Amino acid sequence: MDEALGLVERVLGGNGRFHRARHLKIALLRHLNQSKAALTTIKESLNIDKMEYGTLWEKHLLTGEATFVQITKLNTNTLIELAIDYAHAGLFSNAITLLNQAIHITPMVKYTLGWIYAQSGDAENALAAFAEAAALPPDYCFPNRLEDVLSLTTAREMNPKDARAPYYLGNFWYAHRRYDEAIAAWEQSRTLDDQFATVHRNLALAYTNKLDDPQLAVSSLETAFALNLNDARVLFELDQLYKKLNRPALERLALLEQYESLVEQRDDLTIERITLLNLLQRPDEALQLLLNRNFHPWEGGEGKVTRQYVLSLVALARACIENEGWETAVTHLTAAQTYPHNLGEGKLHGAQENDIFYYLGCAYEGLGDDEQVKAWFEKTAVGLSEPTSAMFYNDQPPDMIFYQGMARLKLGQTAAATAIFQKLIDYGNTHLNDDVQIDYFAISLPTFLVFEEDLNLSNRIHCHYMMALGCTGLGKAKIAQSHFAEVLNLDTNHLGAVLHQALLK
Structure with a gap:
């Protein structure tokens, strides 16, 4: 230990504020029974950093002072970090004593303890600790230190029937993008349990x-x-x-x-159920679920709830228009422009509502109110007219451009309508085989919450959908049908394709 102390002094000569070295120096002085020198070093170290945990623990060992316990609350991760420092210095008994102070016993406390016992040559206690670790609940256990890999690998070698050690190793490897090793570890865990x-x-x-x-x-x-x-x-x-x-x-x-x-x-499960109801053309049930729940915003869910709210009301309005329920249709479409507070999300500035405006024009057309008809179709015809990739939730969907063209037809502006529909077709043809990359400034990709998506496939679906809408507007029903069929072949849950394919009937 005298030699070790000399080496530590050399380190501190080059970097006197290296806390790990100062901690080791204090521990060595304590083991050499140089308590006075140890306390002096403790005072110096705490003058540099009053929150240096290793120094505070050494002070506790020498004086019984409770500052370490008061500050750290015997936090599990703090104890593991310090125990690893002692173990690296070969001070195994100190590491074991420290870990035994833990109040909240997690699997990694016991796995680390087992590894330290193994390093000290105590196989019996190592096996006992590993067995205890394997029996503990795995909740929220995500190893993140390189030393955790050592502990878990040692446990797997000494206790080959332990199904949890390879599971935790898999968590570590997956988090660090070592996917093959993660899968192999998880498969071993599955085999064992x-x-x-x-x-x-x-x-x-x-x-x-x-x-x-x-x-x-x-x-x-x-x-x-x-x-x-x-x-x-x-x-x-x-x-x-x-x-x-x-x-x-x-x-x-x-x-x-x-x-x-x-x-x-869960809100995300509820909105999936609502989306499926709209997909199956049961908008009345979808709307009831929407109105009877208080939703909360969540990352990746932006726009999902409000979109289904609007789609439900527009679908109900369309059904009313088909059955000459003009006034009820107006009521639904008016409601679609205001989001109830229970949806948990307000309307984005500049939200495009061309579909709502278009069907309002159709409803007033049924009521014979020419002034309102002209006003709503003119309002529908205005908006963002350039097709985009629509990768993010706040990008304009191509449906809104389609309704601009439909409104132009209603207003007798055939050339302008044709240009709009052709623009959708041209975009789809031009970008059908693009190699799509995620923008550096991407703000929300809801489809990536669980499973990774093939962006090129999503782009092909989007382009076929654009061409389907464009051909629908131009009256090319057969070609439009082929594009809708391709969309639904690639994505049977494509709500836009299901809803707008009905316009061909």
Whole structure:
């Protein structure tokens, strides 16, 4: 220890504010029974940083002062960090004593303790600690230190029946983009314990996002949900996977309604149910669900709730117009322009509402109010007219441009309408095979919340949809139908295609 102390002094000669070295110096002085020198160094160290935990712990050992306990509250991560420092210095007994102070015992406390015992040559206590670690609840355990890898690898070697150590290692590797190692570790964990739902869930995400094999993911995610039928998050992810795999809307809705109590726990699941109802042309049910729930904003959910609110009312208005319920249609369309507070989101400045305005014109046309008809169609004809990729939630959907063209037709402006529809077709043809990249300043990509998306596929769907709308406006029903069919072949849950394909009938 005298030699070690000399080396530490050399380090501090070059960097006297290196706290880890100062901590080690104090520990060495304590072991050499040089308490006075240790206390002097403690005073110097605390003058530099009053919150230096290693120094405060050494002061506690020498004087019994409780500052360390008062400040750290014996925080688990703090204890692990300091214990690792002692272990790296070969002061294993000090590391063990420190970890045994932990009040909140997490798996990593015990895995670290087991690793330290193993480093000290005490295999019996190491195995005991590893066994305790494996038996602890895995909730919120996400290893993030390189030393955690050492602890978990040692545990896996010494206790090969432990299913949790490879699971935690998988979490570490996945977080650090070592996907092959993560998948291998999770698969080992699954082999050792196939009743652990979370490892099946993690593998499902990895199979989809990293191996591009969503079919393989289905069985894993279905197993995860079957093992815990109370997990609303996994139900949401399972539905998103079914959506990605183009499962029919009726099948998806049946699943969500089977577990209605879980759906009600989450806004994102509820809005998926509402979207499916609109997709199946049941807007009255969708609207009731929207109006009877208080939604809360969430990252990735921007615009989803309000969009379904508007779509529900527009669909109801369209049905009224088809059945000559003109006044009721006006009521629905007027309501669509104001968002109730329970939706949890207001209207964006500059929101494009050409669809609402167009159907208001149609409703007043049925009522024979020529002045209102002209006013609403003229209002519909105004707006952003340049097609875009519509990657983000606040980008204008091509539907709004389509309705501008439809309004021009109603106003007798055939040439202007034709130009608008042709613009949609030209954009689709030009950009159909683009290689799409995420913009550096992307603000919200809702479809990336769970599973990664093929942006080029999404772009092809979007371009076919634009061409379908353009051809619909030009009266080229057969060509429009072929584009709608391609959209729905690639994405059977494409709400815009389902709603606007009906215009061809």
